[in-house]
Amino acid sequence: METITDHTTITTGPANTNDREVVIEIKELHKSFGDHEVLTGITMDLYKGENLVVLGRSGQGKSVLIKCIAGLLDYHEGILKVYGSEIKELKEEELRKARMKLGFLFQSGALYDSMTVRENLEFPLTRVLGLTDKNEIDERINEMLDSVGLLDAIDKMPSDLSGGMRKRIGLARTLILKPEIMLYDEPTTGLDPITSKEISELMVQLQKKYKISSVIITHDMDCAKITADRILVMNNGKYIAGGTYEILEQSSNALVNSFFK
Amino acid sequence: MPAKFISFLKDQGEKVGDQVHFLGSFFRNTFKKGFEWNELIRECYLIGYKSLPLVAITGFILGFVFTLQSEPTLKAFGAENYLPAMVSVSLIREIAPVIVALICAGKIASSIGAELGSMKVTEQIDAMEVSGSNPIQYLVVTRILACTFMIPLLTIIADALGLLGGFTGINISNKVSAVLYFNKAIAALDFTDFIPAFIKTFFFGFAIGFVGCYKGYNSGRGTASVGMAANSAVVNASLWVIVLDAVAVQLTSVLAYH
Ligand SMILES: Nc1ncnc2c1ncn2[C@@H]1O[C@H](COP(=O)(O)OP(=O)(O)O)[C@@H](O)[C@H]1O
Ligand SMILES: [Mg+2]
Numbered sequence: 089m090e091t092i093t094d095h096t097t098i099t100t101g102p103a104n105t106n107d108r109e110v111v112i113e114i115k116e117l118h119k120s121f122g123d124h125e126v127l128t129g130i131t132m133d134l135y136k137g138e139n140l141v142v143l144g145r146s147g148q149g150k151s152v153l154i155k156c157i158a159g160l161l162d163y164h165e166g167i168l169k170v171y172g173s174e175i176k177e178l179k180e181e182e183l184r185k186a187r188m189k190l191g192f193l194f195q196s197g198a199l200y201d202s203m204t205v206r207e208n209l210e211f212p213l214t215r216v217l218g219l220t221d222k223n224e225i226d227e228r229i230n231e232m233l234d235s236v237g238l239l240d241a242i243d244k245m246p247s248d249l250s251g252g253m254r255k256r257i258g259l260a261r262t263l264i265l266k267p268e269i270m271l272y273d274e275p276t277t278g279l280d281p282i283t284s285k286e287i288s289e290l291m292v293q294l295q296k297k298y299k300i301s302s303v304i305i306t307h308d309m310d311c312a313k314i315t316a317d318r319i320l321v322m323n324n325g326k327y328i329a330g331g332t333y334e335i336l337e338q339s340s341n342a343l344v345n346s347f348f349k
Numbered sequence: 350m351p352a353k354f355i356s357f358l359k360d361q362g363e364k365v366g367d368q369v370h371f372l373g374s375f376f377r378n379t380f381k382k383g384f385e386w387n388e389l390i391r392e393c394y395l396i397g398y399k400s401l402p403l404v405a406i407t408g409f410i411l412g413f414v415f416t417l418q419s420e421p422t423l424k425a426f427g428a429e430n431y432l433p434a435m436v437s438v439s440l441i442r443e444i445a446p447v448i449v450a451l452i453c454a455g456k457i458a459s460s461i462g463a464e465l466g467s468m469k470v471t472e473q474i475d476a477m478e479v480s481g482s483n484p485i486q487y488l489v490v491t492r493i494l495a496c497t498f499m500i501p502l503l504t505i506i507a508d509a510l511g512l513l514g515g516f517t518g519i520n521i522s523n524k525v526s527a528v529l530y531f532n533k534a535i536a537a538l539d540f541t542d543f544i545p546a547f548i549k550t551f552f553f554g555f556a557i558g559f560v561g562c563y564k565g566y567n568s569g570r571g572t573a574s575v576g577m578a579a580n581s582a583v584v585n586a587s588l589w590v591i592v593l594d595a596v597a598v599q600l601t602s603v604l605a606y607h
Contacts, residue, residue: 158479188481198476200468215383215482265480 109136111269111301112157117166119152126152128325134301141304141312143347144322150305154271158192159183188216191267195274197258199246205257206242212265228264236260236290252283263294270302276311288314309347371563375493378486385491392495396457400503403456404449408507411448412440412514433530434537436515441538442546445507447594450553453500454586458561461492462582465565466575489562496558501550541605549597556589
């Protein structure tokens with residue numbers, strides 16, 4: 089079933105998730121920049137509590153897809169619902185509320201480079217949650233940094249951190265808001281294999297701890313193997329195959345195979 | 350050809366629309382709760398205090414050079430008595446506000462453009478947005494307001510140092526007491542000289558902050574676009590300063606004669 093290219097006939101979830109709550113619903117999503125059509129009608133669902141890995145080569149529109157989910161990019165056609173509400177139709181204030189349930193880990197980490205690690209984590213606490221109590225803020229920052237194992241980097245500037253540390257701090261800054269859905273944009277790209285493995289394991293561990301549903305975009309198969317409950321392969325802005333790691337590994341489709349070689 | 354022209358007009362129209370939209374969101378977010386006072390103060394410090402040396406030196410030299418240059422001409426007419434008055438009127442009405450604004454367009458608009466541009470390219474602005482915080486309120490409102498308030502202040506400082514420069518210039522060839530010089534310089538000014546010149550500097554400051562923020566916030570993707578954002582911020586801010594000055598001069602003369 090994984091090699092069928094006509095997505096209308098595919099169940100986008102594994103058999104045992106059919107009765108689980110859908111948190112993100114995407115149907116026939118189209119997005120272009122000028123004449124360049126990047127998303128050409130992708131269809132996918134994210135179920136509550138699962139880790140969905142989206143595989144695809146570079147430039148296939150993976151980042152564009154999750155930026156659409158986060159409301160950072162407009163889309164032209166199709167359905168994109170998060171918790172049942174169409175992202176495109178939300179007003180500014182509604183979108184802000186919806187985004188509080190979403191966490192986004194950017195490819196680069198996107199740390200605020202004029203602020204220390206502590207200030208990076210403080211920013212969402214004071215700006216988004218409106219916390220004012222100094223003790224509570226410190227407590228939460230310490231707890232979060234402890235979870236990602238970087239308590240001693242608290243007073244460092246982002247420029248003094250390694251790539252892996254930046255990813256961890258980026259993760260901490262996002263998770264400190266306790267999102268229900270996490271969107272990861274290539275969480276392990278650019279890291280050495282050992283650090284990649286650590287980050288992947290950290291993602292699984294935190295997902296369990298905070299009960300998060302996640303979309304993980306990657307082309308790193310080690311990361312996919314560790315994190316994925318379910319994998320979806322994307323090519324030319326479209327769904328081409330889906331299933332568990334074990335199922336897809338046996339696939340006869342050349343493109344799917346090329347990831348597992 | 351007409352098709353090209355129409356698409357050019359459409360492009361320009363879209364750009365204007367974008368800027369109007371950005372302006373609207375600046376005003377909306379200025380009056381929203383959660384105003385970033387600390388960030389405003391920090392920006393005022395960065396924009397005002399850090400530009401002070403440059404603006405002060407420029408102001409002093411402007412007054413000094415202008416005096417030295419004008420002296421022979423006025424002497425030829427036997428009018429060197431009017432030198433302090435002439436220097437102060439032209440300095441305060443026109444030269445200091447415009448030169449300070451142009452310097453700040455170069456120094457401040459470019460640095461805001463580059464700063465916000467690099468935050469955009471490295472997805473820091475997107476990160477603020479998806480977390481549910483408000484980057485316009487935090488980054489844009491504070492910078493535009495800081496420019497709007499600091500450029501007038503810098504202009505006043507340049508005015509004062511310009512007069513001091515003029516005094517120094519006169520004393521190279523003549524002996525004029527400081528009391529006499531400043532009395533003459535200040536007596537030559539009335540409110541219709543000072544007030545319109547002062548008011549227009551707020552608009553210069555606003556334009557500098559607005560253009561810097563707009564260009565940075567809307568810069569493209571990739572590192573090259575950071576440089577482009579900074580560059581077009583300077584070009585556009587300078588142009589706005591000149592245009593606003595022309596409008597202000599026209600407006601003042603209309604108001605003054607009616
Ligand atoms: N903001 C944008 N403006 C124009 N083109 C874009 C933009 N974002 C992405 N693209 C284009 O969309 C395509 C897919 O990009 P992306 O989603 O980043 O790929 P990837 O799958 O590697 O994450 C690329 O060709 C890219 O150039
Ligand atoms: Mg990408």
